[in-house]
Amino acid sequence: MKAFLHRFHGQPLQAVEIKTPEARGSEVIVEVSHCGVCHSDLHAWQGKVDYGRRGVVVRPEPAQPIAMGHEIAGRIVALGPQARDARIGDAVIAYPWLGCGACSDCTGGRDNMCRNGPRSLGFAQHGGFAEQVVLPHPRYVFPLGDLDPALAATYACSGLTVRSAIRKIMPLAPDEPLLVIGAGGLGLQAVAMLRALDHERIIIADMSAEKRGAALAAGALDFLHLRGDGDIEHLADLAGGPIPAVLDFVNNGQTALLAFDALRKGGRMVQVGLFGGELAIPLYSLALKGISICGSITGTLEDLADVLRLAREGRLRPLPIETLPKSRVNLALARLAGGAVQGRLVLAEDALDDAAVDDDGLAGDHPRAG
Ligand SMILES: [Zn+2]
Ligand SMILES: [Zn+2]
Structure with a gap:
């Protein structure tokens, strides 16, 4: 053959x-x-x-x-x-x-x-x-x-892959805000999957403003254009404060740090992308907030x-x-x-x-x- x-x-x-x-x-x-x-x-x-x-x-x-x-x-x-x-x-x-x-x-x-x-x-x-x-x-x-x-x-x-990652942040009430990082194939699939599972309040983030249309068409409620400065404040405005969960389909040093900083007490971040790099976080906050950091590979x-x-x-x-x-x-x-x-x-x-x-x-x- x-x-x-x-x-x-x-x-x-x-x-x-x-x-x-x-x-x-x-x-x-x-x-x-x-x-x-x-x-x-x-x-x-x-x-x-x-x-x-x-x-x-x-x-x-x-x-x-x-x-x-x-x-x-x-x-x-x-x-x-x-x-x-x-x-x-x-x-x-x-x-x-x-x-x-x-x-x-x-x-x-x-x-x-x-x-x-x-x-x-x-x-x-x-x-x-x-x-x-x-x-x-x-x-x-x-x-x-x-x-x-x-x-x-x-x-x-x-x-x-997306289904497996979503299992790791559930259960969540449909109106709880959650962040999807990356509006490529996986991120858009995650939005569609979350909507299929009746989740409503999805914010999607990407460095490219051109992804906004596709992200909203897939069913996201808001689009966060990542610029580096002020992202966390912008996210808090959209979400009304710290959030319970992040699905990171980029998973590089910048996006993982954003995910960590975005979480409220008991929050969960699921790292899926393979872009690599590393994450330095204050371990005091990790313990004090009881945050879970989880990797996820395929399903x-x-x-x-x-x-x-x-x-x-x-x-x-x-x-x-x-x-x-x-x-x-x-x-x-x-x-x-x-x-x-x-x-x-x-x-x-x-x-x-x-x-x-x-x-x-x-x-x-x-x-x-x-
Ligand atoms: Zn693949
Ligand atoms: Zn085996």
Whole structure:
């Protein structure tokens, strides 16, 4: 099968013919029809992590070239002899955050928290930038139903990540003010999800004033334009004082400090973004206010099931999706790196024929990472 492989950081992915998988044991093989292109792909492709004062670390390049892509919709094309409760031909969404499958976290549906080393699709094994992906068991595929596959593919990452983060600040009364930091794909998804869960009073913050329209359209009540000076006072004006909860989808030194300073007694801040850096806070205030600081990474099987249910019930407002032919994966990464994306970018299978043209046409203009 054809796959677009990440071999060297920041270099164009290469279209390569690799072995088509065969289903063994309880495995399910899904032919990928749609795959989202996500900031996590970008981070993996660029290979840099900002550890604050501990420095910027360049991660090793993949030991084996790998097909990234973890927001996968497609059709089941093969089942292992022990794969029950799944049918060939079914349209599904794949849960990509695989763990060992055997530890107490994995058997409890929290594969994303597996301590035995991640096996996630698109990171530890081939993901949706290939024609097919392998899931170890039917429990990792969810029926697509009548959802739009391009949109529903993104629920396997942005949807479930946001659902998981929101669980960590709930319960909250619907009229309690809460702050969402970052009006990109995740932040907008969070606003839509909070509204689907009947939360009303959402303030969203971003450094770019241009994000205001999309943020309000997603269902936020107020938009806070982050300027650096006076942000905390401006927020207090909008919220009427300190607030009970913050979801930070940027999570750098500045936004985390804003989150901490914004909280009232007993407040909770959930840090989701991977921009890195570090946070210095007065520990006296941490104790005195009884503040909880929590990290959150992707989500569980139940989170994905829950997001798909909300979408099917028509409660989850759809976010803008732009589709590109799969052969344009390098263009998609470049556009994401340049910040020129509204909502989510999704690769669709229907223009694989263009591959040769794109590989030639784009060879000279892939921006390097960093
Ligand atoms: Zn495990
Ligand atoms: Zn993602």
